[in-house]
Amino acid sequence: MQYKNATRIEHFFITGFPGLSVQYYAPVSLLLLIVFLAIVFGNIFILVLVKCEQCLHKPTYLIFCHVALSDLGFGIATLPKIISKYWFDNSFIEFNTCFVQMFFVHYLGSVHSLFLMVMALDRFMAISFPLRYPSAFTNKTVSIICGVSWFVSMSWMTFIVIHAYMLPYCNSNVIAQCYCDHYTITSLSCEVRKDVQDFSLGGAMFFLLVPLTFIFFSYFAIIGVVMKISNQDGRMKTLSTCTPQLLITLLYYMPRCFVYLANYLGFSLSFPVRILVVMLYSQIPAAVNPLIYCFKTKDIKECLRKRFKMAKVYVGITEH
Template identity: 65%
Template sequence: MLYTNITRIKHFFILGFPGLSPEYYGPVSALLFVLFLAIAVGNIFILVFVKCERSLHKPTYLIFCHLALTDLAFGTVTLPKIISKYWFDDSIISFYGCFVQMYFVHFIGAAHSFILMVMALDRFIAVCAPLRYTALFTNSTVSVLCGISWLMPISWMVGVVLDALTLPFCNSNVIVQCYCDHIAITVLGCENVREVQIVAFGLAMISLLVPVGFIIFSYFVIIVAVIRMSSSEGRIKTLSTCTPQLLITCLYYMPRCFVYLANNVGFTFSVPVRIVVVMLYSILPAVVNPIIYCFKTKDIKENLKKKFLIWKVNINTKLDKI
């Protein structure tokens, strides 16, 4: 059932990618499943590897672990249902199940944004106050700041969900998206939709603009500090330590900022294109981030090389004994 006249519907219908031909359901579900596996394997690997390597028990890598946890959680919350839709033709999600998914989508996104701000603070102190870095930015400090980043969105996201639950739903129950988010749900309301969306938009801007503002400021100061360095070797070394953080931050914020700016200047996407763009900037960073951690971070890369060499030596030794 796609439409209903009652004020409290019992379930929602996940539309997914509109206009997709049934002959592509199999390949799309397989692609989404591969992406889900990549997110799970990559981010669990980072968590386990940092946990097991005592030399990586440093503030920077603890922040990477928190980011990996948010990426893993987001993929787990969003992908199984859309995979199920195209793999098993299961498009139905319960009324309250949709709101639960909406809560975690926005909660995890806000937590990720604040953790990126903690990561920017890490580089800011490392570059601008290197002699005091170990005293100012300890593992305990990181744990507290990242803990706050997780805890802050909890309360206001509960308020956002409860506010959306007060809406009467009396028209379509089709979620024009691959997962339940605030806009996709609230547009289905019959009245007071604008008021609910304005409150949610204000809170979303806090979780987006506050971290973005601090990140832009911190990296501006870092760039100025690097330019003032007399040694070109020192400038390159300092910038290389910031490269992973910059790549991770740009992957998360730039597509979102582009979409918001495009909408504000009057450039609108068609519904299918918008859904694909949202899925790309939601899922791809979670896939790519573990690769950045491994190949753009010196300590992790060196530890991986050592592990690989030890494994290679052990294999060769076993072969020689045969």
Template identity: 65%
Template sequence: MLYTNITSINHFFITGFPGLSLEHYGIVSCLLLVLFLAIVFGNMFLLVFVKCESSLHRPTYLIFCHLALTDLTFGTVTLPKIISKYWFDDSIISFYGCFAQMYFIHLIGAAHSFILMVMALDRSIAIYAPLRYTVLFTNTSASVLCVISWLLPTSWMVGVVLDALSLPYCNSNIIVQCYCDHIAITSLGCENVRDVHIVAFGLAMFSLLVPLGFIIISYFIIIVAVMRISSAQSRIKTLSTCTPQLLITFLYYMPRCFVYLANNVGFTFSVPVRIVVVMLYSLLPAAVNPIIYCFKTKAIKDSLKRKFLVRKVNIRTKT
């Protein structure tokens, strides 16, 4: 390991996946590049499609766009550096560049969690009060709530980063992770970092558990409303409108809750396994979510079919 005896450091080294042999660098970099391209093109396609399709200018799809934006920005912030490490053997990231990456990683993660809460609110109002939905939940109200979801963690994330920056860093400058997260950076501090970790952990739990609690309550309300519907077919149809939201929420919360619970009950992962698990639950949903939006949401799927059929008819007409 590399250590320095000066009182401050100018850069960090990203280790990526510990123990990975040099001969596998090319394969890993290609897989990460494919993942990055899937995240970029999938989420960009959704954003552009919803923007261009006027029939989708409704609260539900505006919320989808904000979720797609968080997935897109998270992949853009994290993946290029780790791809560069395995493609060009470039492991160095500047001191302040690492803190900037940490800021955006945790900001985007918190914003995504709060936007999922807005999405649950949208579904609960749509099902519990369908006749008043268009009045209670408009495009403006959905946009305002999503913007608040971005702004809310912005303020305290600045404090978290400044708190981490206040620590002296004078020993190891090797980050055992694929990107600069809070624990990976602050664990390298020269002094007692317990207070810094407690504050950051408390805010992380707030941004994770408060939306999760609201989402659970919202879907309990949805279940109660659905059970009041007399027709079994209508109940199934109503619940099916929640399928994309449930899948997206499950992909975000389930692995995180599993990891936190595993740590609390004393089950620990080895460092390489932990890094792989974190990468999978952080980035794989960002690539999968656009598929869920397009093929599990009826309005988007129908719009895609219409576009495809119109194009097909035009091609036949020309020939």
């Protein structure tokens, strides 16, 4: 069917959390603003700390920086618009802007998943091949792997978004979501093409399941190596080096797997609950990850402790 005479819509209308009473707009916008500020300041803090501390110029912390950068970008790409909806009652998003947001939503989500795989590779190499690790897994190696991850995700998502952008849009312009995502937007097309959505779903499953499979087998192998360590303290110390990566990985994958598994088993979440769950699993990890870096990573805790002591000494000197 041709839609040459149809009027193409110029903007979309974001519904946000459906059924939310106007009296809760201010508290919700304030809560979202707090999450946004936590994401921005927390991840910038990690980037600056690793940059300034020479002792953190190691592959593990370089990977943390890439994860922090993807978290920061995702928060900036998604939260300001939904905050403005509830703060200023501004629900409209321009047509082209929506597709730009769509690109960053899926691009940063996919590259984040790849970085989690690189994290698992880092721990696998460090624990399984401790003697070869310093020479095999250098900062240069990590930069190349992470650079390839940025590029591969960008190439794939650019194609998917352009494919969606070329569809005719002349029907409803109401986005039943808090931000522009591929499935929601393409469902609004005058010509809903299943091949476009299936291709996007295939890409999403690739960037989700391939890293997850690698992570699963990596940590399974790590556990096998750790169990061969005869000393109990040695086993605990070795496993503790994986704690930040495991927590970050679980925060990212568990809610997503829960949603996909619930759908597969026929347990459908109500529409408002689904949107809330999506917002929680897409935003909370980005806000919490910096705290995990600071409180669960030995080297970063030591750096912060030294900084704090130096600050106390400086304050004491200035007071006298």
